[in-house]
Amino acid sequence: MRRRACSVRETLPHDGNTFRLRLALLAAAALTLAACSSSGPIDSTPPPRAPGPFDKALVLRGARLAAIGNCITCHTAPQGRAYAGGYAVHTPFGTVYGTNITPDPDTGIGRWSEAAFVRAMREGVDREGRHLYPAFPYEYFTRLSDDDLHALYAFVMTREPVNATPPANQIFVPRPAVALWKARYFKPERFQADPSRPAGWNRGAYLAESLAHCSACHTPRDALGAEKKDQYLAGGEVGAWHAPALDASSPSPIPWTAAALAAYLHTGLVDEHAMTAGPMRPVVMNLSQVPEEDRRAIAEYIVSIDTRAPREREARKQAALAHAPLRPAAGTDDRAVRNGAAIYAGACGDCHDRGRAAEGGALRLPLAIGLTIPTPRNLIHIVRDGIVPGVHDTRPWMPDFRGALTDGELADLLTYLRSLTDRPPWRDVDAEVKRASKGAG
Amino acid sequence: MIELRVNGRVHRVDADPQTPLLYVLRDDLGLNAAKFGCGLGQCGACTVMADGEAIYSCITPVSAIGTRAIRTVEGLGTVDAPGPVQRAFMEHQAAQCGYCIPGMMMRAQALLERDPGASAAQIRQALQPNLCRCGTHMRILKAVARAAELMGRGGKT
Numbered sequence: 001m002r003r004r005a006c007s008v009r010e011t012l013p014h015d016g017n018t019f020r021l022r023l024a025l026l027a028a029a030a031l032t033l034a035a036c037s038s039s040g041p042i043d044s045t046p047p048p049r050a051p052g053p054f055d056k057a058l059v060l061r062g063a064r065l066a067a068i069g070n071c072i073t074c075h076t077a078p079q080g081r082a083y084a085g086g087y088a089v090h091t092p093f094g095t096v097y098g099t100n101i102t103p104d105p106d107t108g109i110g111r112w113s114e115a116a117f118v119r120a121m122r123e124g125v126d127r128e129g130r131h132l133y134p135a136f137p138y139e140y141f142t143r144l145s146d147d148d149l150h151a152l153y154a155f156v157m158t159r160e161p162v163n164a165t166p167p168a169n170q171i172f173v174p175r176p177a178v179a180l181w182k183a184r185y186f187k188p189e190r191f192q193a194d195p196s197r198p199a200g201w202n203r204g205a206y207l208a209e210s211l212a213h214c215s216a217c218h219t220p221r222d223a224l225g226a227e228k229k230d231q232y233l234a235g236g237e238v239g240a241w242h243a244p245a246l247d248a249s250s251p252s253p254i255p256w257t258a259a260a261l262a263a264y265l266h267t268g269l270v271d272e273h274a275m276t277a278g279p280m281r282p283v284v285m286n287l288s289q290v291p292e293e294d295r296r297a298i299a300e301y302i303v304s305i306d307t308r309a310p311r312e313r314e315a316r317k318q319a320a321l322a323h324a325p326l327r328p329a330a331g332t333d334d335r336a337v338r339n340g341a342a343i344y345a346g347a348c349g350d351c352h353d354r355g356r357a358a359e360g361g362a363l364r365l366p367l368a369i370g371l372t373i374p375t376p377r378n379l380i381h382i383v384r385d386g387i388v389p390g391v392h393d394t395r396p397w398m399p400d401f402r403g404a405l406t407d408g409e410l411a412d413l414l415t416y417l418r419s420l421t422d423r424p425p426w427r428d429v430d431a432e433v434k435r436a437s438k439g440a441g
Numbered sequence: 442m443i444e445l446r447v448n449g450r451v452h453r454v455d456a457d458p459q460t461p462l463l464y465v466l467r468d469d470l471g472l473n474a475a476k477f478g479c480g481l482g483q484c485g486a487c488t489v490m491a492d493g494e495a496i497y498s499c500i501t502p503v504s505a506i507g508t509r510a511i512r513t514v515e516g517l518g519t520v521d522a523p524g525p526v527q528r529a530f531m532e533h534q535a536a537q538c539g540y541c542i543p544g545m546m547m548r549a550q551a552l553l554e555r556d557p558g559a560s561a562a563q564i565r566q567a568l569q570p571n572l573c574r575c576g577t578h579m580r581i582l583k584a585v586a587r588a589a590e591l592m593g594r595g596g597k598t
Contacts, residue, residue: 079562346459346502351481360481388569399482399570403494404501406509 039125044111054154062155065148067286068294069141069211071156074098077166084108084162089135090239093225094171096135104161117153118146123188124178131178133171134186134225143191143210185226203294204301212298217243217279233305235374240436241278242375248307251372251423253320255306255313261299266292269395271356272321274368277387277398278378323420324364332419340416343409347401360396366420376414376426380436383410407433443503447472448516458504462496463487465503466513474514474543478572485571488544489513495551514543517550525591526550526584535584537575544571549585557592564589 066072075098077086085100085108103110109117109127116127124138125131132138144152173181191210193202208214217238219227228234235245244251252273260270268276268284276284287295306313332338344352354361365371370379386400405413411429418426426432445452447470454469461480466472466489478486480499487499490512518524523531526546536542545568552559552567559567564585573581 342458343502343505346461346504347500350500360479360483396481396483399497399500401496401500403491404496405505406507409505 039119039123039129039131041129042113042116042119042127044127045113045116054158058151058154059158062151062153064290064294065152065211066155067289068207068298069152069213070283070286071101072286073282074135075101081160081162081164083156083159084164085166086164088167091135091171091225093173094169096133096169096171097166099136099166100162100164101156102159102162102164103157104163107163107165108161109156110161114150114153117156118149121149121152124182124186131175131182133169133173133175133178134181137213137216139186139227140210140213140216142186142188143206145191145206148211181224181226185224200293200297200300201304204297204299207294208298208301214246214298214302218246233302238279240377240381242373242378243279244369244373246302247305250306251374252369253323253367253372253421254317255308256299256303258296258299258303261303262292262296265295265299272363272367274363274370275387275398277370277382281387320367324366334415334419336412336415337419338416339409340412340414340419343405343413344416347405348413351396362396362398365417371417371421372423374426376418376429376432377436379414379417380410380433383413384436407437444508445470445503445506445511446508447511448513449510454503456503459502461499462489462501462503462506462511463498466498466511472513472515475547476540476543478540478544483572484541485544485548486541488547488571490547490551493551493554495548512547512550514546517546524550526553526588529584529588529591530581532587533580533584535577535580537577541571541573541575542581545573545581545585549588553585553589553592557589559589561586 072082074087074089075083075085077084077098080086081102083100083102084104085098087098089096089098100108102108105111112120112127119125120127120132120136121138121141121144123142124134124136191206194205197205215227215233215236218233218236220231220234220236221227231247233246234249235251236243246256250256254272256264256273260273263270264273264276265284265287267288268281287298308316348365351360351362352365355364356362368379370382382398383405384400384402386402387398388400389395389397401410408430411433414429414433415425418429442453442455443458443465445454445465447466452470454465456465456469463475463477466475467477475489475498476486477499478484482497482500485497487497488495489498490496491501491506492509514527518527526549530536530542530546535545548568548571549564552564556563561582564582568581568585
């Protein structure tokens, strides 16, 4: 079946929103004709028969790569069938739903040839020739090698086909406008190794910049959703969470080492660092399944982005450790800080004063990155919702304080905790807490 | 002195503001349904309700409660007139040693007040933080589903 290459099929929202949008749409449509003329449909292919013509070892390699890509997270609905789509990705431009990438011929990608799959990954165009929203991170996948794309194709085409159609996208950017975005911000390219760096570093750079797409969350974006290239890994936003900076501006109280980061990517829990929470949890869950050398390589590369001198990093570490016992808030005349300190003593101290080494103990909080990032949002989510363990996770966990603390108490607690760091106070903590409890988070 | 609204009554207690709510309930007010399990918010045996939400009373300082209404198993019904959750737990003999049961009941109560039509999956999800060491999970789940039926029929307390 052939379809028109770049049909203007997305409808505008019904809220009457607006002349400006319509103008934008017209402009987009006009310019798009030129921009996307090279992206025609690719003929469908008969669905491969299970177990398919794919080599087992190739499929296994594809599985490990898919784990590094965190593919399952955005392509699986909560409690849904694996890779059958329906996961809501909330962006500043609306909500995009992960598509069904099982080999179901009607609702999945069962009719996609490898050429169509490779084009989607490298150029952000689906089999029928339509531009894909960059919520699908082809900006990064474009750097993948032929071999790895081949293995990923073998993996997805050998998944169990599921007949499922995800909900329609709720996004106010018409699809043809994506062509303009791509023309301005997207460059199809392959990864180029840096011969002056060791092989491990290059492996890590390749994985981090392509499949793992770390910077998709950890790099800030501009108003049009494009990465600010001059602030690579300087900290970004992902849904209601802040993804901390990984470069020299890293707020981590103890600077990461490659060994610590590799262990964190394996278990989500390493000494003297906060345990993984929020959108990073599924990433770690997936990375826990990949070969150790790949985690090490990613860690080696990421840590190299933090260009601070070893002496400076060591000094920060020693200062953080020396600082870790909580300073009493006595003597302060800030009401919020005093109240927050009392709440800490009653609700948090039992675990967090003990340190991790003790039975039932938790991280001493001045070492938690949630206190040093520019926004209180992560900490609000963690205190309110807890950090719920996975199904087979038997470790102690952070209980939720939803309902136990009022919004005002939570705000005071956050204000107190922030006062323990070397960072300026957060502004508008009360407003942030209110926003989060309204369900914005 | 701290004023505390528990099961529809106002109490005045003389307690350090940082005292866990659980201690005040048990030691000062003699309400012994909520149990001390781990003291760390890990097991759920201490679960009570504050303004309709299930909370861990062992890690909630009494000073944080303010004017919110606390509810414990003692507030769900009496021996002569048990509430729907209590009736359902008895019907299904959901307790073995019984230590976790008050926490289970209060978390179930909070769920069913919010959503009397909760599905089996939602019940499992909601009870996830509460541990039972005897292994009566299946009976507990059945009891909560039964309580949902009873409450749906207008048995609301």
